[in-house]
Amino acid sequence: MDPDLTIVLLGRTGVGKSASANTILGRAAFESKTSFKAVTTGISEETGRVFGKLIRVVDTPGVLGWERQLRKLCGDVLRSSTPHLFLLVLSVGRFTVDQEEALRAAVNAVGPRGLEKSFLLLTGGDLLKDRPLEDFVREGGDGSFSEIVGQFEEAYHLFNNKDGGREQVRELLLKAGHLHTGKSCGAELRMVLVGRTGVGKSAAGNTILGRRVFRSAAASASITSVCQKETSLFAGQTLTVVDTPPLFDTCRSQEESEKEIAKCVSLAAPGPHVILVVIWVGRFTEEDKETLRIIQQMFGEEVAGYTMVLFTGGDHLEADGVTIEDIITKYPALHDFIRQCGRRYHVFKNRSRDPAQVRELLKKINTMVQRNRGRCYSTEMFRAAERRLLERESLEMVVLALRREAETENQSQCVLH
Template sequence: MTSVSELNVVLLGNSLSLKNSVGNLLLMKPVLNTDTEPQTIQTHEEKMNDKLLTVVMTPDLQRINRAEFRSYIRTLSGPRVFLLVLQPEDFTENHRDKLQLLLESCSEKAFDQSLVLISTAQSVPYVWRYDPRILNMIIECKSRYLCINAKEDDQKKRELKRKEMFTRISQMLKENCEPSQEENAGLAVSERRKSCLNLVLCGRAGAEKSSVLESITGQSSERLSLDPCEKHQMCGRWVSVLELPPLSGSDKPVEEVMEQCLHCLSLCGPQGVQAFILVLPLGSLTDEDKSELKILQDMFSSSVRPFTVVLFTVDSDQTVPALIDKDLLELCGGGHLILNTRGQQQVSELLDFVETLSAKNRPHSFTTETLIHGQRTMISAQLREIQDLKKNLTVSGSEASADCLRIALMGKTGCGKSSSGNTILGRKTFETKSGSLSVTVSCAKAEAEVDGRRVVVLDTPGLIDSTLSKDEVIKEMAKCVSFLAPGPHVFLLVLQIGRFTSEEKEAIKVIKQSFGNDSQKYTMILFTRGDDLEGECSIEEYIQQSNSSLKKLLSDCGNRYHVFNNRDKTNVSQVRELIKKINLMVQENGGGCFTNDMFQNAEAAIMREMERIIEMRERRIRLKQETSLCSLL
């Protein structure tokens, strides 16, 4: 007799019609079509591919008796999952509290076995994302959620959604069930995969990652590059070691860096990563090392911290010095150890260390779900920060007198923003440094009296850089208006003569996307390194000889521009001329600044853009996740 594996799917929620739709979708036939809530728990079974699927239909949330529900759930044999089917418009605090009580009564791990399903058929787009009741449920379920259109008529789309639902259920069981339960659910994995430790080596270029890779696997890095997913049996364990390319010290766009990180995570499959190992040579920590760790945590979110281990490499029997950077160890919650790349015994100690770390962490690995949760938490925090900044914008502006001139400097890293700020203020206030690395890492404000008038200058990080994520740009843009409350008189877009990058071509677009179309009327181009033109041509001739992209940018800014020679500290006339041009622009704009009202008009666009970023990242994570799952089947 063929044994039949079982899977129990329990439907809980605040909408009868939505629960019916989900149940019918799972069973692949319209067996649930009643318009009346069931008074008792009902079950519907369907045999699928030699597996028995049981869909458990529950009454209205407020009618469910907690003790009876708990007793019934405990009678179910085989793996079980809870699908929390939520209609956002009608979901109340009472619904949320009752769901929590029901799940907690079943098991302390019930939320680990739960997936939130959200109806999008009637919801205004994104409304549920700002509802703390919905968000709390999603967070309780480790950020597992799926949007579903209960009114979808397209059969092909319904089948795809059903497949996606079972893929998510399958992964959830793999992450939370015991190995025997995984097999009962038809989700058998090989012994090799069950016991495999997935390690990801991180670090800057030249950080001895290849030596560590070869020490652990016993094979050359050239051989390993042919099959980065290959499992190796080391010290009685199956081990997979991936090498993440250097994240710092490059001009790669942030989205490309994110793609590398996602690819690396997807190669580890549903089991995820047990440890991210930051490889550092023994000695002083460099700025590049710190940058590597920061980018790693920016890409994977702060959720990666408990899984991050510092590995100091040596080629002899040395010990780690007593004084280790405390900030480094605080950022790497997984601890630190030393590895003699020539000693095989220490490889065993490293693997023991990772196994202990995995047992201590909950969940025991960093998965795509962990990443989604971290990304959503991080961006939600940024949204709250923008909301707080918005509140600051309600300041009446009494601190800034009517005669105060407020200037916001924007542009790509290394274009001369900080130097221009110092030139305007007549003293060195903002730190400057030649090169491609940004000295200004967040908005910095300073003021001075210029020709008897108070002038406030805001220096911003490289907001036009492709190395900044879009949400970081939006957050710093919002700070810009807040710090110059009640608003800046001018956005000075700083460009360096002789250099006009692809990012700078899109500069005005970035400003308009963040602040709305009105911001264009308050934008002026400031060229730096005007001394490069001396004896060659005038600024007007330079513009005339420039390409069409620069001319279009100038046109978008109303052909308002000025040129600075920041090396000539005694030339005060260039500052006076700039202020004169700004005053003329202010008069053309009705005598006012870029105001709170204008920013509020742009706020909806900012929120939509933040949501688009979330959606885009989650789609890419899901795609990588599904690709890795398919490769394992």
């Protein structure tokens, strides 16, 4: 019988790969002990039923010295039709040169495609005691550690292989989108579309809903002037899409546009599951760059966990022989924004009527929702972001007033002398 999921563990010798594999399966399937020498001397696998899923777990030897074999293993897993998850294992503690070298080797083994299906698995959860994992990740080392962990964004998890119980396994599978809570099946999925004039927001909304409900036309002037909410059904799931007026609208001030866009959160009450930042693939302009900054400013830092970039005009990529990765790499501001949003993006061919592109987008969004444990970007988060923005603006005004006062005083003293 084919497994429902394949999990591959990669990492340096002694970080707890075999112990983690046993934790996942709930039994001592692999030999595991604390040792500086390798216990696992070859690639081995075991299968077991975990929370109703048949899971194949692949344990591997220390990655250093096995790079070629592990690259082939990961390539075979990626080419298979079975859902898969790569766990790059790192033990809690001091981040040494050896650990960095091994982790980089593991990242290279899975490759760019595999990294999208990867989680950083930190072992030794018992050593953290009551310290939050996020604090350890944020404060846990030098630039090398931060750089590598940054590639995973929120895709990391902590195991206590001594006495952590089964809930930590359930949580990992939920985060990775390989276990469903039961609540998400058929539940409403709320999304908000934001972007500048002319990027195809309304057309993207029509593509998602499968019918023409938002006014859309190829034009430099905007058609959408107020937030509009529409609902449809796709594969048994209720989709609610809120289209917003564009930023940099020639027919209204920027302040008016931002004030109208702010209504989208309450219109999607209790809050959107995802904010889709729509960008046209043809050209990443200064207005697009400023749009990304405004979104981060308006919605606050927390919005990154609920954001995905939706590229429109995918038809042009094929015609020009360019990949979306080429576009992302070309523009540092865009690359950095996507990295902050957990490397989440999707490409639409708005002229295509193939529902597969919508199905794939919804799969990505539902995976994100599961990682967020069903939570949405709430009105409370938005109000908190508004308060912080007002406080920052008030502080800047005070600083500016003090600076002007000091300059006036200096000028007065210069006149006296």
